[in-house]
Amino acid sequence: MGIPFERLGWLFVRYGHRVYPGWARPALEDWLQPLAPGSRVLDLGGGTGVLTAWALESRPDLEFTVVDVAPGMMAHAPKPAGRLVARAEELPLASGSVAAVMIGEALHHFKDSRRALAEVARVLNPAGRLWIYDFDPTRGVGRWVYWGERLAGEPASFYRPARLARELEKLGFVSEYRCRKGQYVLTASRQV
Ligand SMILES: C[S@@+](CC[C@H](N)C(=O)[O-])C[C@H]1O[C@@H](n2cnc3c(N)ncnc32)[C@H](O)[C@@H]1O
8 A cells, every 4th residue: 555656747747836835935945045056956756856847937946856766746846957766765976976866755765764774874965955845744634634644655754843853863964944824834953
């Protein structure tokens, strides 16, 4: 059981952006600002590349790669972006080879989210930056999403934002987050 993402690219390419509140896109654009031209950015669990499409509009000078287990989702990703079929828990990328990672509405789908976060920490360079959008399973719309995904047989491994920040702290990151009605954006960078 579980959501058959491989066959749902057509749906996500049309409606995937609606999962994000209006304030998420400007938050993503602000977060992208400090990155140097040519920086490598991963859209992890990127699916049809909703985040990559937004990011490309404000930063076409960055090098984006959509990473996902479902080629049927990535078939719809914007053309300039690279595509990599891989599990977030086992990224076939060199340590320190990436400047930034975006994870939109995907962390809770990973079977082993803790291992995926450790992989993110490994592939990010020392100045690496992380952007995560997800649901707080105890608040607002997050409660409904949590139960919906449990019924659908998904891992539903949701973090409350404060808990995710603590998890990331163990990996050497300092986080900030903004949560509204059960939807949050967390950004993190390494402690210096
Ligand atoms: C709800 S979709 C979100 C897609 C996209 N980020 C967006 O905002 O529309 C979740 C995605 O996570 C992918 N996924 C699930 N488990 C994964 C894993 N272990 N590693 C990488 N991607 C995974 C799915 O194939 C799917 O494309």
